[in-house]
Amino acid sequence: MPAPATSPASTALPDALGRFGAFGGRFVPETLMDALNVLAGAYAEAQADPAFRAKLQDYYANYVGRPSPLYFAERLSKLVGGADIYLKREDLNHTGAHKINNAIGQVLIAQRMGKTRVIAETGAGQHGVATATACALTGLECTIYMGEEDIRRQKLNVFNMRTMGATVVPVTTGSRTLRDATNEAMRDWMGSSEQTHYTIGSVVGPHPFPMIVRDFQSIIGQETREQSLARLGRLPDAVVACVGGGSNAAGMFYPFINDDEVALIGAEAGGRGPNSGDHASSLTQGRPGVLHGSFSYVLQDDDGQTDDVHSISAGLDYPGVGPEHSYWKDCGRVRYESITDAEALDAYHVLARREGILPALESSHAVAQAMKEAPALGAGKVLVVCLSGRGDKDAYEIARLRGEPMG
Amino acid sequence: MRSPTVNPPHSSENVMNRIDALFTRLRSQGRRALMPFLTAGDPELEATAALIGEMVTRGADMVELGIPYSDPIADGPVIAESYTRALRTGIKLASIFAMVERLRSSERVEAPIVTMVSYAIVHRHGVTAYLDRAVSSGVDGLIVPDLPVEEAADLCRLATARNLSLIQLVTPTTPRDRALKIIASTTGFLYYVSVAGITGERRELPPELADNVAWLRSQTKLPVCIGFGISGPDQIRQLAPVADGLIVGSALVRRLRGAAERPRAEVVGEIGGFVEELARALTLT
Ligand SMILES: Cc1ncc(COP(=O)(O)O)c(C=O)c1O
Numbered sequence: 001m002p003a004p005a006t007s008p009a010s011t012a013l014p015d016a017l018g019r020f021g022a023f024g025g026r027f028v029p030e031t032l033m034d035a036l037n038v039l040a041g042a043y044a045e046a047q048a049d050p051a052f053r054a055k056l057q058d059y060y061a062n063y064v065g066r067p068s069p070l071y072f073a074e075r076l077s078k079l080v081g082g083a084d085i086y087l088k089r090e091d092l093n094h095t096g097a098h099k100i101n102n103a104i105g106q107v108l109i110a111q112r113m114g115k116t117r118v119i120a121e122t123g124a125g126q127h128g129v130a131t132a133t134a135c136a137l138t139g140l141e142c143t144i145y146m147g148e149e150d151i152r153r154q155k156l157n158v159f160n161m162r163t164m165g166a167t168v169v170p171v172t173t174g175s176r177t178l179r180d181a182t183n184e185a186m187r188d189w190m191g192s193s194e195q196t197h198y199t200i201g202s203v204v205g206p207h208p209f210p211m212i213v214r215d216f217q218s219i220i221g222q223e224t225r226e227q228s229l230a231r232l233g234r235l236p237d238a239v240v241a242c243v244g245g246g247s248n249a250a251g252m253f254y255p256f257i258n259d260d261e262v263a264l265i266g267a268e269a270g271g272r273g274p275n276s277g278d279h280a281s282s283l284t285q286g287r288p289g290v291l292h293g294s295f296s297y298v299l300q301d302d303d304g305q306t307d308d309v310h311s312i313s314a315g316l317d318y319p320g321v322g323p324e325h326s327y328w329k330d331c332g333r334v335r336y337e338s339i340t341d342a343e344a345l346d347a348y349h350v351l352a353r354r355e356g357i358l359p360a361l362e363s364s365h366a367v368a369q370a371m372k373e374a375p376a377l378g379a380g381k382v383l384v385v386c387l388s389g390r391g392d393k394d395a396y397e398i399a400r401l402r403g404e405p406m407g
Numbered sequence: 408m409r410s411p412t413v414n415p416p417h418s419s420e421n422v423m424n425r426i427d428a429l430f431t432r433l434r435s436q437g438r439r440a441l442m443p444f445l446t447a448g449d450p451e452l453e454a455t456a457a458l459i460g461e462m463v464t465r466g467a468d469m470v471e472l473g474i475p476y477s478d479p480i481a482d483g484p485v486i487a488e489s490y491t492r493a494l495r496t497g498i499k500l501a502s503i504f505a506m507v508e509r510l511r512s513s514e515r516v517e518a519p520i521v522t523m524v525s526y527a528i529v530h531r532h533g534v535t536a537y538l539d540r541a542v543s544s545g546v547d548g549l550i551v552p553d554l555p556v557e558e559a560a561d562l563c564r565l566a567t568a569r570n571l572s573l574i575q576l577v578t579p580t581t582p583r584d585r586a587l588k589i590i591a592s593t594t595g596f597l598y599y600v601s602v603a604g605i606t607g608e609r610r611e612l613p614p615e616l617a618d619n620v621a622w623l624r625s626q627t628k629l630p631v632c633i634g635f636g637i638s639g640p641d642q643i644r645q646l647a648p649v650a651d652g653l654i655v656g657s658a659l660v661r662r663l664r665g666a667a668e669r670p671r672a673e674v675v676g677e678i679g680g681f682v683e684e685l686a687r688a689l690t691l692t
Contacts, residue, residue: 174477193603
């Protein structure tokens with residue numbers, strides 16, 4: 001059950017140093033500080049420019065296909081029992097996930113700043129595809145860093161990125177997943193920031209990235225709020241989203257932060273179980289520390305070394321989380337839970353059979369959490385799940401896990 | 408917030424920090440400092456101790472000791488891989504400090520030792536715990552490459568109270584007004600990063616490097632040392648006239664690849680030889 005709020009969460013954050021309460025900030029080499037300051041200035045200017053906002057709106061409406069539908073999953077709700085479950089269909093966006101909301105916004109900023117090249121890290125490949133897409137759309141050069149293990153798990157997205165003209169650089173260091181791809185992207189940016197913008201893919205990293213990504217993703221929560229009021233005449237009772245770095249969740253939650261009657265629940269990757277190395281539950285099992293330029297909950301050993309993590313879903317396979325989530329957790333405004341690989345896989349199949357929707361494995365964590373929440377909430381209540389992406393990219397991996405490889 | 412009037416366990420107010428003493432001496436002799444960088448624990452910690460002793464004997468004035476970290480974003484492949492090799496040996500911070508303590512007590516190594524350490528590690532151990540142990544083991548200063556000046560106020564105050572130097576970095580991307588802020592909270596020496604980018608040897612260093620360092624030296628009494636990209640004696644000769652000291656990292660660490668499979672004495676001798684070559688280049692300029 002939702003913990004009582006220990007202190008009200010403010011929506012007026014971050015402060016000038018990029019802090020959300022104790023969390024956030026900038027823990028990066030001096031070499032990047034000027035680029036971050038320049039970016040913060042350019043971002044503020046863009047947001048104050050009606051022409052920029054109009055252009056972004058136009059892309060959202062006519063290119064991405066926004067607003068995304070709020071769909072009543074009636075057969076799922078019947079099966080589970082209790083609250084009515086609605087799906088916020090980010091999977092229907094162009095490129096198949098919420099990542100495009102942020103990628104287009106940031107690439108437009110890069111273009112305004114006169115950058116000629118864009119780099120990004122990607123885990124599941126959805127942010128990589130979204131960035132490659134936005135670069136094809138604007139004519140900017142694009143390089144995507146992706147861990148070798150993720151390249152294996154997410155072949156379709158790699159193929160699509162390359163088709164759109166992006167260079168995909170395999171990262172072979174460390175665990176060869178999202179965390180290592182993020183290191184490589186930051187290293188590239190250390191030497192290239194003059195002509196290159198780093199389009200970070202989640203609400204992580206040094207200020208101003210967590211704020212920028214949250215703002216661009218907030219379209220999810222804003223639409224959900226409006227759709228809910230228009231359709232149901234009220235706000236939902238609970239909202240659930242999966243949390244990797246935390247961008248779809250931040251975008252979904254932020255517009256509801258001041259609506260105390262709306263319970264906000266984040267679902268992290270519980271992996272194979274609670275032992276270190278078997279999961280990626282930074283908020284529910286980690287502790288405050290520094291990773292990738294920000295102070296936030298992190299999975300780290302007693303010596304400050306980042307733990308190995310695991311998740312069935314490449315997009316949640318990350319040992320850190322955005323600083324605003326750490327703030328919301330400590331304020332008690334958002335409740336964070338952990339969903340195992342098996343529970344996510346089960347939810348994936350339930351949604352496929354019951355609703356004819358193949359969710360991304362990341363989003364399947366949110367569906368699994370919703371299946372636990374709905375009966376507890378009870379009949380007559382409304383629960384919205386952020387269906388952050390579609391599952392096409394995961395078909396090969398799920399077939400392999402089922403022992404029926406597609407070849 | 409802790410009170411600024413902490414009584415540090417091992418500070419001796421009237422004793423000059425080894426780094427300050429070194430630069431005072433070198434300046435009076437018209438000499439520059441040679442500062443090799445090594446990863447603690449690559450190939451393993453006993454070898455690091457032997458390497459430090461050897462480097463100091465063969466001309467190193469100060470040693471920069473890299474504390475291995477799992478996610479170093481300022482480091483190129485050579486040092487990042489070196490960190491990985493060290494971490495694979497299961498090395499812990501406690502054993503690194505114990506090694507330094509041993510060098511100070513039984514080996515009588517007197518050259519200044521500075522740790523290069525991610526704030527992720529300092530924070531996990533606790534700032535005061537880290538600093539106290541650094542002092543008690545005989546470390547003289549620290550470089551925290553992922554702690555920009557905005558976040559460094561507490562660390563600067565607590566380090567200064569312990570007579571530990573907090574060496575901060577200025578880079579080619581640092582605006583000049585910002586550089587002045589960094590200078591104001593730096594002790595020991597100012598670290599000028601020669602290139603905008605990660606650590607690693609460079610064939611060419613930027614043409615504006617000398618001007619930038621000259622400007623910094625006109626703004627502060629602190630010694631200004633140049634690091635990142637320096638690959639060998641030629642660049643040492645080129646840069647020595649403009650700086651108070653030169654830091655050589657990747658060029659040295661690269662020579663430790665595969666060192667675990669070789670006899671210790673051979674590796675130590677080879678690194679010593681390289682340091683001697685660098686030291687000779689420095690004194691002949
Ligand atoms: C469909 C989908 N959902 C969620 C995520 C996790 O990212 P975040 O927590 O930033 O939304 C990803 C990341 O790749 C994704 O592709």
